[in-house]
Amino acid sequence: MKTQGQFTLFETLDEFAQFIQKPVQRQIKLIQNHHTAEPSYNDFNGQNHFQQLKGMKSFHVNERKFSDIAQNLTTFPDGTIAICRPMDQNPAGIKGANTGAICIEHVGNFDNGKDKMTAAQRECIIRMNALLARRFKLKLDTNAFVYHHWYDLDSGTRKNGAGNTKTCPGTNFFGGNTVAACQASFLPLIQAAVAALDGTAPAPAPVAVPTPGTVSIPIAVVATQGAALSIRRGPDANADKLGELADGSVVHIHEANGIWRRIDPVAQKWVSSKYLAPAPQAVSIPIAVVSTQGGALSIRRGPDANADKLGELADGSIVHIHEANGIWRRIDPVEQKWVSGKFLAPR
Known part of the structure; x- marks a missing residue:
């Protein structure tokens, strides 16, 4: 836990959970979830949490003429949480819905084609809402x-x-910014996290080398008559282009959104199904759950603890296993992204 001025940064969810047990001198009736849009991931370097908070406060006070920074809480891409406006005060988050509210700003732009939410921030958002x-x-x-x-x-x-609205918290925030998307893709995750906190859905314990379950993943074949098929960052023809697939490439389908198909189990990599042909059968891909007692699991470029670190997975993240090498498991169907099987549990 670190403090600068009015801002306190919690580096673990346990610290945040202890903090919110303090008495709050108003009735809390609702939780607002926002994205900042600006600052976005491009503005965050992993060390400038307080700089970002001070910048937001300056904008809110000097430009928007608020009495203080608008939000009560802020989350960052690294999964940390900051206390901003005091919890005893109503926020300035949504006109018409501030009384009795807690306003959470999630640093990032979660519109389609913009920032891809990190696993650490995703887990943080789910669990803090549950808390x-x-x-x-x-x-x-x-x-x-x-x-x-x-x-x-x-x-x-x-x-x-309807009417004059913002896209906030983003058209790609946990499946979208509509009421239906919240009901289908966000609230069930919070419900599961609450159940885990209540002990009705216990988290799995770490095992040395898991024997994971399997999930049947549909497969398809790129059919472009010799041309390349673009991979997009989101289910939108205007989303950033991440790469291409050659005609005849075999892909695994992990999610559907209209005519779009996500071809990666974790990353936002989408292709148009107009250029996919059905393959003869599905393929069974082993699945497992990250089990690190609240810590983060490093993703390595190869099956070696000394290989370059590519990123992290939050405790509770679900992974698909595409290859085994000793205790190591490759979690990407194409790229060399490996994690230690010592911190995976069967799902």
């Missing part, structure tokens, strides 16, 4: 957990996306 729901005895519905996109900016009336 808040449990602490303030909130119902897990779209009256208690709300998005800025649902409120008209002029009147402050909730119109569920």
